[in-house]
Amino acid sequence: MSKDPTPQPHTMRAWTFSCRGLPKDVLKLDYTHPVPPPPTKGDLLIRVSYVGLNPGCVINMSFIPPFLRRFLSGNPTAIPEGEFAGVVHLAGPSAPPNFSPGTRVFGNIPMMRLIAGLGTLAEYIIMPSSGVAVVPASMSLVEASGLSGAGQTAMDMFLPIRVKEGHRVLVNGSSGGVGIMAVQIAKAKGAYVVATCSEASFELVKSLGVDEVVDYRANVPLHAHLADKYGGKNSFDFILDTIGTQDLFTYSPSYLKPEGQLINVDTSHLRRSSPRLPDDQRGTNGGEGCEFSTNGGGRNA
Numbered sequence: 290m291s292k293d294p295t296p297q298p299h300t301m302r303a304w305t306f307s308c309r310g311l312p313k314d315v316l317k318l319d320y321t322h323p324v325p326p327p328p329t330k331g332d333l334l335i336r337v338s339y340v341g342l343n344p345g346c347v348i349n350m351s352f353i354p355p356f357l358r359r360f361l362s363g364n365p366t367a368i369p370e371g372e373f374a375g376v377v378h379l380a381g382p383s384a385p386p387n388f389s390p391g392t393r394v395f396g397n398i399p400m401m402r403l404i405a406g407l408g409t410l411a412e413y414i415i416m417p418s419s420g421v422a423v424v425p426a427s428m429s430l431v432e433a434s435g436l437s438g439a440g441q442t443a444m445d446m447f448l449p450i451r452v453k454e455g456h457r458v459l460v461n462g463s464s465g466g467v468g469i470m471a472v473q474i475a476k477a478k479g480a481y482v483v484a485t486c487s488e489a490s491f492e493l494v495k496s497l498g499v500d501e502v503v504d505y506r507a508n509v510p511l512h513a514h515l516a517d518k519y520g521g522k523n524s525f526d527f528i529l530d531t532i533g534t535q536d537l538f539t540y541s542p543s544y545l546k547p548e549g550q551l552i553n554v555d556t557s558h559l560r561r562s563s564p565r566l567p568d569d570q571r572g573t574n575g576g577e578g579c580e581f582s583t584n585g586g587g588r589n590a
């Protein structure tokens with residue numbers, strides 16, 4: 290096992306919960322949570338710097354019954370969230386050499402660990418080295434912390450399609466965590482990108498290089514506006530929907546080429562059946578000692 294670069298504390302701060310509910314109702318800041326034991330095999334003990342807060346976590350906290358967590362982890366107390374960026378503190382004996390202590394890494398914990406309540410909203414976590422990547426030198430840890438969930442979802446949208454230079458792509462919901470990544474990938478592939486968002490997000494979305502923005506709130510119904518403006522020779526080759534607007538799909542023959550494809554990654558049907566996190570609880574200060582923001586990261590002070 291690699292030598293411990295700095296003394297390892299026995300306890301750490303961690304946000305924990307032990308019953309189902311919304312984060313604001315059930316989360317507690319535990320100052321004396323046990324630090325995970327030193328890593329074995331190819332695992333890494335990582336000091337967490339930032340955590341990307343993900344809407345999927347609310348579903349997890351609201352749905353998974355405590356007895357299932359007790360069964361999986363042997364512990365009724367759970368730590369939420371899965372995305373993170375941080376620094377390798379200790380590397381297990383068979384961890385690859387590029388993950389030596391001090392290396393800046395980011396990733397997303399495996400789903401079963403998330404369900405078991407072994408989440409990332411804590412100072413230290415154990416991760417299999419196969420589940421992390423080195424943060425590029427040009428990227429800050431805060432930027433990397435929101436990349437593994439929303440970024441990977443955006444990347445996945447492009448797996449079944451072949452976007453090429455000159456293709457016309459519509460990104461529905463371009464100002465969200467997934468949307469801002471999707472428009473950048475589409476632009477990097479040379480596509481002509483039309484993006485929907487509200488007027489308040491125009492500046493942000495335009496700064497990503499999109500060619501046209503459409504205010505979905507001002508153009509109602511959206512499908513009629515799209516049919517007017519993007520029918521016939523202006524039709525799209527691909528529609529990437531991060532919102533799951535049913536009418537966008539239903540009326541798509543009016544603005545999507547006959548051989549075009551529509552990709553939808555919306556999972557809000559899951560959120561609709563779980564308690565709603567009020568807007569004023571999203572992306573705000575997570576509590577004493579930590580700052581958190583949706584898809585932007587939270588920093589352990």
Ligand SMILES: NC(=O)c1ccc[n+]([C@@H]2O[C@H](COP(=O)([O-])OP(=O)(O)OC[C@H]3O[C@@H](n4cnc5c(N)ncnc54)[C@H](OP(=O)(O)O)[C@@H]3O)[C@@H](O)[C@H]2O)c1
Binds near residue numbers: 442486489555583
């Ligand atoms: N984040 C992930 O890791 C992840 C993973 C898998 C699946 N998903 C799913 O992907 C979807 C998007 O997630 P997200 O994290 O990107 O959400 P998000 O960061 O909360 O962004 C949602 C965005 O949607 C925009 N919006 C709301 N209603 C709209 C409408 N009718 N038309 C166009 N835009 C609209 C809002 O833009 P304005 O502020 O401009 O109005 C907002 O910026 C969700 O269904 C989520 O469950 C997300």
